[in-house]
Amino acid sequence: MGKGLKLSDILVTIIIALIFGVIYKLWGPLYGVVATLGLHLEQLLYGMWFIAAVVAYLVIRKPGVALLAEVAAAQGEFIFGGEWGVATLIFGLGQGLAAELIFAAFRYKRYDMLIASLAGIAAAFASLGIDFYYGYIGDLALWNMLVLCGTRIAGAVLISGVFSHLLVQSLEKTGVTNLVRPAAKEDYQALG
Amino acid sequence: MPMDFSYKETWLHKINPSLKLLVMVLIFIHLLLIHNTNILINYMIGMLVLYLFFTGHPWRRLLVISIPFLFIFLTSSTSMIFFGKGEITWAEWGLVHITEESFFRGLHLGFRGIIFAVLGIVFALTTRPVFLFYSLMQQLKLKPKYAYSFMAAIRLIPLMIEEMQTLHYALKVRGVQGEKGVRGFYNKLKSYSIPLLSQSIRRAYRIAVAMEAKRFSIPGNRTYFYRLGFSKFDVIFLCYLLVIIPLAYITANHFPYFSITDVRFGR
Amino acid sequence: MTTIASMTNMRLKFPGAESLLFEDFSLSFDKGEKVLILGPSGSGKSTLLHVLTGLIPHAVEVPMKADALTIPESWGVLFQDPDSQFCMPYVDEEIAFVLENLQIPREKMKLYINHYLEQVGLEFADTHTKIQTLSGGMKQRLAIASVLALEPEVLCLDEPTAMLDPEGTKLVWDTIKSVGEEKTVVIVEHKIGQVVDFVDRVILLDENGTIIADGPKQTVFDQHSHVLVEQGIWYPGVWEDYMQENDRQMPSPINTAHVKPAVHLSDFSAFRGKVTALHVEEARAYPGEWVTVLGKNGGGKSTLLLAMMNLIKTRGTYHILGQDYKRIKHMAAYVSFVFQNPEYQFVTNSVYEEIAFSLHLAKWDQEAISQRVNQMMTIYHLEEHKHTHPYQLSMGQKRRLSVAASIVKEQPIILLDEPTFGQDAKNTFAILEQLEQLRAKGTTIIMVTHDLNIVNYFATKVWEIDHGKRVKESSALNYIETLQQAVNS
Numbered sequence A: 001m002g003k004g005l006k007l008s009d010i011l012v013t014i015i016i017a018l019i020f021g022v023i024y025k026l027w028g029p030l031y032g033v034v035a036t037l038g039l040h041l042e043q044l045l046y047g048m049w050f051i052a053a054v055v056a057y058l059v060i061r062k063p064g065v066a067l068l069a070e071v072a073a074a075q076g077e078f079i080f081g082g083e084w085g086v087a088t089l090i091f092g093l094g095q096g097l098a099a100e101l102i103f104a105a106f107r108y109k110r111y112d113m114l115i116a117s118l119a120g121i122a123a124a125f126a127s128l129g130i131d132f133y134y135g136y137i138g139d140l141a142l143w144n145m146l147v148l149c150g151t152r153i154a155g156a157v158l159i160s161g162v163f164s165h166l167l168v169q170s171l172e173k174t175g176v177t178n179l180v181r182p183a184a185k186e187d188y189q190a191l192g
Numbered sequence B: 001m002p003m004d005f006s007y008k009e010t011w012l013h014k015i016n017p018s019l020k021l022l023v024m025v026l027i028f029i030h031l032l033l034i035h036n037t038n039i040l041i042n043y044m045i046g047m048l049v050l051y052l053f054f055t056g057h058p059w060r061r062l063l064v065i066s067i068p069f070l071f072i073f074l075t076s077s078t079s080m081i082f083f084g085k086g087e088i089t090w091a092e093w094g095l096v097h098i099t100e101e102s103f104f105r106g107l108h109l110g111f112r113g114i115i116f117a118v119l120g121i122v123f124a125l126t127t128r129p130v131f132l133f134y135s136l137m138q139q140l141k142l143k144p145k146y147a148y149s150f151m152a153a154i155r156l157i158p159l160m161i162e163e164m165q166t167l168h169y170a171l172k173v174r175g176v177q178g179e180k181g182v183r184g185f186y187n188k189l190k191s192y193s194i195p196l197l198s199q200s201i202r203r204a205y206r207i208a209v210a211m212e213a214k215r216f217s218i219p220g221n222r223t224y225f226y227r228l229g230f231s232k233f234d235v236i237f238l239c240y241l242l243v244i245i246p247l248a249y250i251t252a253n254h255f256p257y258f259s260i261t262d263v264r265f266g267r
Numbered sequence C: 001m002t003t004i005a006s007m008t009n010m011r012l013k014f015p016g017a018e019s020l021l022f023e024d025f026s027l028s029f030d031k032g033e034k035v036l037i038l039g040p041s042g043s044g045k046s047t048l049l050h051v052l053t054g055l056i057p058h059a060v061e062v063p064m065k066a067d068a069l070t071i072p073e074s075w076g077v078l079f080q081d082p083d084s085q086f087c088m089p090y091v092d093e094e095i096a097f098v099l100e101n102l103q104i105p106r107e108k109m110k111l112y113i114n115h116y117l118e119q120v121g122l123e124f125a126d127t128h129t130k131i132q133t134l135s136g137g138m139k140q141r142l143a144i145a146s147v148l149a150l151e152p153e154v155l156c157l158d159e160p161t162a163m164l165d166p167e168g169t170k171l172v173w174d175t176i177k178s179v180g181e182e183k184t185v186v187i188v189e190h191k192i193g194q195v196v197d198f199v200d201r202v203i204l205l206d207e208n209g210t211i212i213a214d215g216p217k218q219t220v221f222d223q224h225s226h227v228l229v230e231q232g233i234w235y236p237g238v239w240e241d242y243m244q245e246n247d248r249q250m251p252s253p254i255n256t257a258h259v260k261p262a263v264h265l266s267d268f269s270a271f272r273g274k275v276t277a278l279h280v281e282e283a284r285a286y287p288g289e290w291v292t293v294l295g296k297n298g299g300g301k302s303t304l305l306l307a308m309m310n311l312i313k314t315r316g317t318y319h320i321l322g323q324d325y326k327r328i329k330h331m332a333a334y335v336s337f338v339f340q341n342p343e344y345q346f347v348t349n350s351v352y353e354e355i356a357f358s359l360h361l362a363k364w365d366q367e368a369i370s371q372r373v374n375q376m377m378t379i380y381h382l383e384e385h386k387h388t389h390p391y392q393l394s395m396g397q398k399r400r401l402s403v404a405a406s407i408v409k410e411q412p413i414i415l416l417d418e419p420t421f422g423q424d425a426k427n428t429f430a431i432l433e434q435l436e437q438l439r440a441k442g443t444t445i446i447m448v449t450h451d452l453n454i455v456n457y458f459a460t461k462v463w464e465i466d467h468g469k470r471v472k473e474s475s476a477l478n479y480i481e482t483l484q485q486a487v488n489s
């Protein structure tokens, strides 16, 4: 990764990531409040923490962007004093890698809602994997662990699949995405 | 964003940022290997000392920042306490099943959450992002492309808040009247978030062009305006940890708070 | 003479644009030349500078090709948009960023930083100052300093003084002249008064981005004066010509004895944070009056307009058409407003929608909207950009769009913050004429500007603002006379 990304790609990725880093930071207390209700309703919100990778990829559509965005967003949340401290960085790395792998598996050629959802699910699995060591979730009662996994995955599909795709669609309407995407062939042909 | 508040510089501020970050990652891994709540509590006290006395920020600010700690504790521990596996039942209402094991495992998770939070906030309060990225370039060979992008992007965040204000003005000036109710809220959310995102992307893009115009990409060895090296404060920091951590183990062995020494199920 | 930069048969097309911006465009610059590029707004001057420096296509991907292209080895470019110049938050870090790129040893950086700041006449007690806190003029000079730090052989300047007060303008030009002595300098400017004696070659572009004249300045001005007029480009004496041609009468002062003021301020203060940024003892503007607000950079002109739009914290008496401003729920119903930075006010995604926006809100029917919008687009020369995103317009086009979009509804009071900066002559007069028509119908116009010609030929009244106080109210006539007396004595 890296060689293919231009400075402008990187800067745009990071700014998207940091905006979501701020949202991640604000999401923490909300998640906390919902979590006290018990029953893993809060897990539906968890998908928000995968969104930077998906949105950045859908905007820029280049290899490496998803990973960079998720790590940058986690780094952002960390330096703004996020509640989970360094743990955020590890989760960010894992989730970013997972989403990146999905996009790579489709050779960076697909940008639809399905692929966004798949990336979200992959990120959810990555976070669950880390939580196995970090949160002892294997030691929850079986039904409870299944509820946790199920709601987290559902949340991932809803937020980082459906919602992020809609968000990027609205962004495309503003024309800003053209800045970071290659110009169309027709435009080059028009040069003669 | 510590640079927006005034604070006193302490020795924690003077530690090399890369070192600080690395040590924190090591502590993270180390903590994952601790399953004894007694050790964890002592560990936590050691870290709280750093937070309470050495960040150089005023008491009131520290107090406000620590309110979410409580939530961390609750979010990290409740489901485990209520729904965790265990054999010695304390209470049972419907789905909720509190056992001795699950209770201590929950407690353990809660304390661990607090340590991470404390360490994270200590880092945030005592590290200027600009220095962090200069140090990452110099000590950990992070590519300047990434480091400067981060620095530029972090600078854009306050500008984005200003941008939101401007957007508010613009809508007002153009005669947009807020609707009430859920629909109004949704529309409002949309009329702010999309322009804000697209504006920020445009601005980031322009800054990238301005950076190129200032020859950011010429190959060769950059020189650095800020030089970040190592100092006696790094040694002090490492010594502090080298004293505190063994101490946490020793006192936990000699004066345990609880009799459980491994919170994992079936150990 | 050695050629330092050149292009042969350059062709360029913005993605999605209907036609090519440049077609078989050839140009070359010799070492040491001082060149002025003139052309109507939207003709492609800024784009040309980007191609000349290689920013297009290396940093910005725009479809282009050329048979031959020579990019100068070292160049520096001052961008048109003042807000997108800076890469770092502090003054010293900004210049240091350039020095780092050039691999200047760290020990020498402090010395260099002070040197470049001194060159542009900037002084700081501590160079570690936040750039955000600088006034417009200081920012512009800092931007020049960081371009100079590149030690460029070729210096490209895109309207470096568009938003500066007369004093700042002079300082910046003096700076450019002294540091540009040895260099090749390429300048894009609309207002040529200050530069004309510095340059030796002038290139004229027409609105299609074709070169229509290129040569020593005297030849171009003598032989192509009709082209300047046709293309609506500024040239010495354009104001006099315009006034004569249109046979315009100076507006006569209005008899205000029996009319209620449209705007009445009294013991009125505006705050920036907790600081009183502006205080007005007493000021009135009547229907049919054209008030120009004059003053130095950072004096508080924009603050006054923002306060009158009730966007910042204010205190005191302020009546709009006899009503207390605090009682007015929707200011936009009475007052329209043009921000100093045109980008601040865009809320839609195309030129058409932007102008139609307030009409949609006012529930006009489609037919009427379309008619009105088309009319506005014609007046302001924006027809070709109907579907363009506002951010992709040239600077002058953005400015025009912001004016068009706010005055389209014809509210009784119009506040404008420097609506004519970065504009060619043709469009400046188009804007002024529109405003004049509205004024004649009884609209009150309050306009911030640094252009004394507007005071001379259009305004009826002047408010001078200095250090956050409205110092003086005078009729335009009196103001100009005192000014002339001061010059003569």
Ligand SMILES: Nc1ncnc2c1ncn2[C@@H]1O[C@H](COP(=O)(O)OP(=O)(O)OP(=O)(O)O)[C@@H](O)[C@H]1O
Pocket: C014, C015, C017, C021, C039, C040, C041, C042, C043, C044, C045, C046, C047, C048, C080, C385, C388, C392, C393, C394, C395, C396, C397, C422
């Ligand atoms: N990114 C872009 N996408 C599409 N069109 C663009 C873009 N940037 C500029 N244009 C168009 O190209 C033309 C030339 O723009 P440019 O900014 O070079 O004009 P200019 O001569 O500098 O004008 P001004 O004097 O108003 O600054 C304009 O019509 C503008 O709308």
Ligand SMILES: Nc1ncnc2c1ncn2[C@@H]1O[C@H](COP(=O)(O)OP(=O)(O)OP(=O)(O)O)[C@@H](O)[C@H]1O
Pocket: C133, C134, C135, C136, C137, C163, C165, C272, C273, C277, C295, C296, C297, C298, C299, C300, C301, C302, C303, C304, C340
């Ligand atoms: N957002 C802000 N927050 C705090 N102070 C500000 C802000 N904007 C401007 N100021 C301060 O208010 C004062 C007046 O600024 P204002 O923008 O009104 O000046 P101006 O006369 O419009 O200048 P210019 O000709 O450069 O546009 C300046 O000293 C400036 O530093």
Ligand SMILES: [Mg+2]
Pocket: C045, C046, C047, C080, C158, C394, C395, C396
């Ligand atoms: Mg331009």
Ligand SMILES: [Mg+2]
Pocket: C301, C302, C303, C340, C417
């Ligand atoms: Mg102003």
